[in-house]
Amino acid sequence: MDQAIIKQLVKVFVKNFSLLLTESGLYPPHHPNVVAQTHQTLAALKEAFNILPEIYLDILEGQFAYEGIPLYEIKHIVEKVAQMLESKAIKCICFKIGLSPQNLSLFVQMLSDKIKHLNAEGLQSELGKANIASIIVEKKRDKKEDNKHTLLEANKVYGGSIEANKLIYSAIQAGKVLPLDVVDKVAQDITSLIAQDSCSSLALAALRSYDEYTFTHSTNVAILSVALATTVIEDPLLLNRLARAAILHDIGKTKIPLKILNKPDKLNPDEWQLMQQHPLLGAQILEQQATMDELSIIIASQHHMKYDLSGYPRIQHLAPLHPLSLIVNICDIYDAITSRRPYKNSLPCDKALAFMMRLIGCDFDPAFFKIFVQMMGVYPPGSLVRLNTREFAITKRARPTALLLPQVKIIIDASGQLLADPLLIDLSDNEQNNTGRNIEEVVEPSTIGIDPLDFI
Numbered sequence: 001m002d003q004a005i006i007k008q009l010v011k012v013f014v015k016n017f018s019l020l021l022t023e024s025g026l027y028p029p030h031h032p033n034v035v036a037q038t039h040q041t042l043a044a045l046k047e048a049f050n051i052l053p054e055i056y057l058d059i060l061e062g063q064f065a066y067e068g069i070p071l072y073e074i075k076h077i078v079e080k081v082a083q084m085l086e087s088k089a090i091k092c093i094c095f096k097i098g099l100s101p102q103n104l105s106l107f108v109q110m111l112s113d114k115i116k117h118l119n120a121e122g123l124q125s126e127l128g129k130a131n132i133a134s135i136i137v138e139k140k141r142d143k144k145e146d147n148k149h150t151l152l153e154a155n156k157v158y159g160g161s162i163e164a165n166k167l168i169y170s171a172i173q174a175g176k177v178l179p180l181d182v183v184d185k186v187a188q189d190i191t192s193l194i195a196q197d198s199c200s201s202l203a204l205a206a207l208r209s210y211d212e213y214t215f216t217h218s219t220n221v222a223i224l225s226v227a228l229a230t231t232v233i234e235d236p237l238l239l240n241r242l243a244r245a246a247i248l249h250d251i252g253k254t255k256i257p258l259k260i261l262n263k264p265d266k267l268n269p270d271e272w273q274l275m276q277q278h279p280l281l282g283a284q285i286l287e288q289q290a291t292m293d294e295l296s297i298i299i300a301s302q303h304h305m306k307y308d309l310s311g312y313p314r315i316q317h318l319a320p321l322h323p324l325s326l327i328v329n330i331c332d333i334y335d336a337i338t339s340r341r342p343y344k345n346s347l348p349c350d351k352a353l354a355f356m357m358r359l360i361g362c363d364f365d366p367a368f369f370k371i372f373v374q375m376m377g378v379y380p381p382g383s384l385v386r387l388n389t390r391e392f393a394i395t396k397r398a399r400p401t402a403l404l405l406p407q408v409k410i411i412i413d414a415s416g417q418l419l420a421d422p423l424l425i426d427l428s429d430n431e432q433n434n435t436g437r438n439i440e441e442v443v444e445p446s447t448i449g450i451d452p453l454d455f456i
Ligand SMILES: [Fe+2]
Pocket: 249, 250, 278, 303, 304
């Protein structure tokens, strides 16, 4: 069954269910508005149950979501109800086939009960007492458990993306058709992961292994680009298309000999000229596919052109670049210079941003670069830093209004002891940070023998 049809049925149900909860908050159970809306909701459920045995509705950051993807299109209609459910610590509601009108009404009354104010646990217990098995309410995990779950998810998506990139590259190298279904699955996973928790995703992008640059680079550029684009784009389909394009942006490198790609020394003029062909080679590969999104072709050809068009390939007419090419351009360079390669060491994130700042207006679009810095902070999520107190911390979340003072997790105290219970503090918050802690420098994790992934 087409996923788009399923999603449409779920959206109709969510809209009706939200309306039912709104009406029930205003009128008693037997009021004609409530009765009519109960019928509408059941009709929508019946349609959905024709193809699904159960519907899991997630509540993510104050929004309804299905299969991990927020239902952006109906956000404005159902947002208040989603927030009300979130305030009851509900993480997920499962509706199962066989749900009777009476049981749906009872559940809605439980949710609307202004005296008992039942939370997720209370609701599930009441459902049990009423022998209602066709509705299950799952409570939100506590923060610690939730972080662990998201990181596991993030790791899974990241690992899946690396494997998919290997498959994509080997297919092209063997002259086979691009496995577009694989690309699209990864693109969708990355988009929904960022919708759930962009900080964990950004941290993963910062902590990739150094061995598989070709594959980690595409994944990182996709993560960074989608995270940056979500600040200006709400359309999930466009975000998916951007993720796909970012995954494929360097596909032209499959046509460049490995001895040039991995050469430890500076490329000679002939080799450099060949290397500069990878954007157009990539666009050609993508054009040759039976079905290919125009955006992927545009981004593959434009990602090295630079904001002022002084990059490569040089174009004759000075048409402006596609705005999403400008986003990929920033993320591509950031990942390239913060990665260790056979021919160069990596730049620490703060030095990389300082270096890139000098190229604003020439290499990089000023408006997107500003948002990029606000998103990453000077010390992006996942960086290991040493504080002025001699403590070590992992940066967790950037603060757009205080770029030098992110939220951090202190993992090693001033005496060098690993903390059993790391301390989460916001360096920009004077109450939490009442001892004037600040960041002195970024530290390479291997120099003190820790893996930041264990602490995110
Ligand atoms: Fe490239």
